[in-house]
Amino acid sequence: MTVLSDTATEHHPLVDVARSLADKTLFPAAVEVDRSGKIPTEQLQALQDAGLYGIFSTEAVGGSNLSNEDRNLVIEALAGGCLTTAFIWQQHAGPASATALCEGEAHRYAAGLASGELRGGVAFAHLLRQGTPVLRAEPCSDGWQISGTAPYITGWGDVDIVLIAARWQDSIIWGIVPGIESATMSASMLELAAVNSSSTAVITFDQHLISSDDVTSVVSFDSWLEGYRMGLRANGSLALGVTGRCLSLLGPSELDAEYVTARQRLDTASVDDLPAARANASDLCMRAATMLVAASGGGAIAASHHAQLLARQAMFLLVQSQTSEIRHHQLTRSM
Template identity: 45%
Template sequence: MTDAVARARALAEELLFPSAAVVDAAGAVPRSHLDAIADAGLYGLTGPADAGGLDADPGTVAAVVEELASGELSTAFVWLQHLGVAGALRDGPEPLREAFLADLCAGRRRGGVALQAALRPGPAAVRVRTDGDGLVLDGTVPWVTGWGHVDLLLVAARDAADDVVFALVDAVGSATLAVAPQRMVAVTASATVELRLDGHRVPAGRVVGTVPLADIRAGDAAGLRPNGSLALGLVARCARLLGPSPLDGELAGARARLDAATPEELPAARAAASALAHRAAGLLVVSTGSSAVHSGAHAERLAREALFLLVFGSRPAIRAALVAELGG
């Protein structure tokens, strides 16, 4: 176990899990939780060493995500979005690196992402055009996590050539940037919102990069591994609450399958992890008995979170694999 993983486990066991029911009931991640993750250096998990980051390898990243998710999913979910921003700036323009990367790695500034609306099949939900010395963004992003906890959003938008422009946007409401809370059955404390952009101007110097849409879609499957650790974290918590059981071996098997999967195999491996989380939460409910249906019970919350993880970060191939696995 690396030092970063050990720090994540300590946070999960000593801070996140003991307060998970309270956070879920309150519907808001405490800033102190995110500050504790920053103090542990984990906001810089994927950041480069020259900016104060840990420069963690993919295995360490996956293990840290799993540990934090085993503690309390909403907090882990908010923090996870930040890694995408820090990772994008690793090879970003030098002025943006100098302006933001050290603060992002230290957790002094915190990031979120607004990506999939511009990347999914069909017409782009978010468009960008050049206007004078800046850019203008229009469209709607259904799911943006961590509103109120993040300072910057990495927004993806498609231009007239259908290339994808990635830009850093200040996470501040205005006449051209508005949000509406998303009501969900689980992880409501994650402050997930719908983001609406209506002629929102961004300086040209905030562009992180531009990538052809076809290239992003071709490489999408290779990036599916870290989200699988959210499901593994939920399974791990169920296993710890149940005590020694076959879940322990199944968890190890699901983790090994995700770690070994090729990009082509990752959708099925992700589906298997989510299906295992669903089954593990069901087993915990049955083993707990009637008290599991009390609002605030660990089993009740974990069952709702397992439902959330069946659809979070999904893709058509993941959905098809889940339908096949759950449908028999």
């Protein structure tokens, strides 16, 4: 894929590994993978074999500890290959970094997550929902009891563990739960119009015990939210990846310059400017996908055509990791 806005002079070698994997392995299979309803295990294994599960972990636990810039380029490359595969893999970042940084017993998961031998998912976006928390924690003698619903857990069936976030008063309890159902944890798979092969489930918890050994941290909601606002940059790379793929299929177009600008905006935005830069990236992604559909004619609507797949992926990226602020910019078109 032509990388139109690759301004950095030097990258970690894993960036090129990800680009090659995206072009040679992920993209050629993307339509079939989308239609099959399930990511082939070999595809996740290919990411593991390439060392890409380790990019979110510190070197101390066996990870490659990539810089944020290189990490974003890897996310972008993989998203341009197969967004669904990239999305499942990206969830690994949560448990990999949380357990690597944790000083308690939950640190025992970190080495397995860094190698990819252990695969992780995460459920935290519900923390941003308005109103009564959907997933709640109560202290008990052995740790915390979790009740309520985690509305989205991607990679269900592909992951061994899930890092979940539950509210208790003004705090968030972060802890590890197994990636399998039990008497206190039940899963229901979602049927989706895009990224359906992401194996995304709703998980319902009924007084599920997270023992103290599996708690990675307890933090105040306000301090987490501040950190989350700062971390909004990374998900913008999913939109850049899909945009880049659309543009490379289109050939030279007037959107090429906007693509360069969209990445620069994401890279240089202050925390307060990031929501508008994210809204801009997902809007550009929609327009690039729309242009590709238009340029492809009626054939674009065939289930076997990349254009319809990329357009549905762009639609998903309008809401993926959406925050109130991003949504505001999208709805008022102030980007």
